[in-house]
Amino acid sequence: MKKLLSVLMILALLVALAACSKTTDDANVTEATRTEDTVDITFCLDWTPNTNHTGLYVALANGYYDEAGLNVQIVQPPENGATQACAAGQAQFAIDAQDTLAPVFTSDTPLGVTAVAALIQHNTSGIISKKGEGMDRPAGLTGKTYLTWDSPTEKAIMENVVNADGGDWSQVTLIPNTVTEEAQDVYNNPDHAIWVFYAWGGINAQVNNIDTDFFFFKDIDATFDYYTPVIIANNDFLATNPDAAKKFLAATKKGYEFAIENPEEAAELLIKGDQTLSLEGSEALVTASQQYLADQYIADAPSWGYIDAARWDAFYAWLYDQQLIEKEIPAGTGFSNDYLS
Numbered sequence: 001m002k003k004l005l006s007v008l009m010i011l012a013l014l015v016a017l018a019a020c021s022k023t024t025d026d027a028n029v030t031e032a033t034r035t036e037d038t039v040d041i042t043f044c045l046d047w048t049p050n051t052n053h054t055g056l057y058v059a060l061a062n063g064y065y066d067e068a069g070l071n072v073q074i075v076q077p078p079e080n081g082a083t084q085a086c087a088a089g090q091a092q093f094a095i096d097a098q099d100t101l102a103p104v105f106t107s108d109t110p111l112g113v114t115a116v117a118a119l120i121q122h123n124t125s126g127i128i129s130k131k132g133e134g135m136d137r138p139a140g141l142t143g144k145t146y147l148t149w150d151s152p153t154e155k156a157i158m159e160n161v162v163n164a165d166g167g168d169w170s171q172v173t174l175i176p177n178t179v180t181e182e183a184q185d186v187y188n189n190p191d192h193a194i195w196v197f198y199a200w201g202g203i204n205a206q207v208n209n210i211d212t213d214f215f216f217f218k219d220i221d222a223t224f225d226y227y228t229p230v231i232i233a234n235n236d237f238l239a240t241n242p243d244a245a246k247k248f249l250a251a252t253k254k255g256y257e258f259a260i261e262n263p264e265e266a267a268e269l270l271i272k273g274d275q276t277l278s279l280e281g282s283e284a285l286v287t288a289s290q291q292y293l294a295d296q297y298i299a300d301a302p303s304w305g306y307i308d309a310a311r312w313d314a315f316y317a318w319l320y321d322q323q324l325i326e327k328e329i330p331a332g333t334g335f336s337n338d339y340l341s
Contacts (some may be wrong), residue, residue: 039244040240040251041065041072044082044091048191049074049274051199051289052119052229054266055297055304057273059255068247076276083232087111093248095119097228098312099153099335102319105334106327111236117305119229119256120296121201126216128201129193132187136213139167143234147177147185147194151173151332153316155197161220183210199296203289226315227307230335238339252302256297263290304341 045053056074059065065072078085084106086094094113104111129135136143138161148155159169163218179185182194183205196202198214205212216224231252238245255312259266267290273278299306307333318330 006175008141011176011249012131013277023202029215034307038069038164039241039247040074041093041244041248042091043072044077044085044094045074046095046097046229048076048276050279051160051267051286051293054259054270054290054293055069055119055252055256055332057255057270058258058266059251060332061269061273062258063256064254065248067121068251070244070248070251072248074273083111083113086234087113089234089236091234092241092245093231093233093285095229096232098226098230098315099228099319101232101327101334102153102316102325104179105316105329106325113239114235115230115231115307116233116238116337116339117231117252118227118301118307119231119307120293122296123218123225123228124198124296125195125228126198126202126214126215126219127193128182128186128196129131129213130203131211132214133190134153134214135166135193138162139165139217141169141193142167144173144191144193145173145175147175147192149177149195150174153319153324156205157224159282160241161217161224167256173340175309185211186212197291199289200285203292204285207285207288222311223314223318225311227312227335230307231305238336242339245339246341249305249339253341254302260297261288263287265296266290266318303340305338306336307335309335 043056047161049057060072060074075091078090081102082091082094083096085091099117101115104113125139126137127135133144134140141162146158161174162169179194181204182196182201186192186194187210194201198216202212202214231249233245235264264287267287270290271283303307312335313331315327316333319325320328
């Protein structure tokens, strides 16, 4: 009887060990399959996290990338910039803007990137100034002070809108722009005018109860309704991983659609996801900015991310006509809607 019990115990132990071994093997196979099927993607921001980026952080927090089989990491731009990192393959996707991308496509050695989605459908930038100082239109800058980034394209746009409105750009004093709190600066310096993006600089004025004047460049001249910011992608990645690129943009689109429908919750997810902690203490601004951008991400476009070829080409044609770029950028160059769902 004792011998029988011993034999049965040994058999039971062998069965248990076999089952355990099979479970471990199955787990290893599952892990291997998951690792093999998952695509690693690095996304490089253009700046510290802000409401332009909300849909990315929503997609990350809500698991949209995981559901698409993507392991996405959002990183800060290196010293040489997000576009350089993307072109070099250090990031598969990054953020830039159409105006600053122009040299990429006109260089003797063009960088291998393509704009694949518009984060915001229309150019929300313009000029902010203290209310009542006469700078609610471009001509009003005559005799005043403009804080410049000293970019040739920036100054050409400013000269165009001021002179076209009947002002005199040569009578505008230019000083370097080192301001981080634009609304506070124009309040303290009534003769100052600053180029800002309304979703941040303009909304910041509202949140702080500072009365300002503002005009949008797109309202002055439709040529200046260019795309800023946009998502760019590494060309080699697009060529070798088109399906992964489409999945990434589909998941990102889902994140921005969530932000449109749930701006307050999306703002919270952005703040929680910001590993730089730069948004701490700015909760009211982030929420108000998110509510504004809820109507701007798609606006009148057929869907999120869509880039209108006529608008894209018109701006680059203007740059060439103004001799701001040495080479003409052929129509349809530098962007693609092919990877959008």
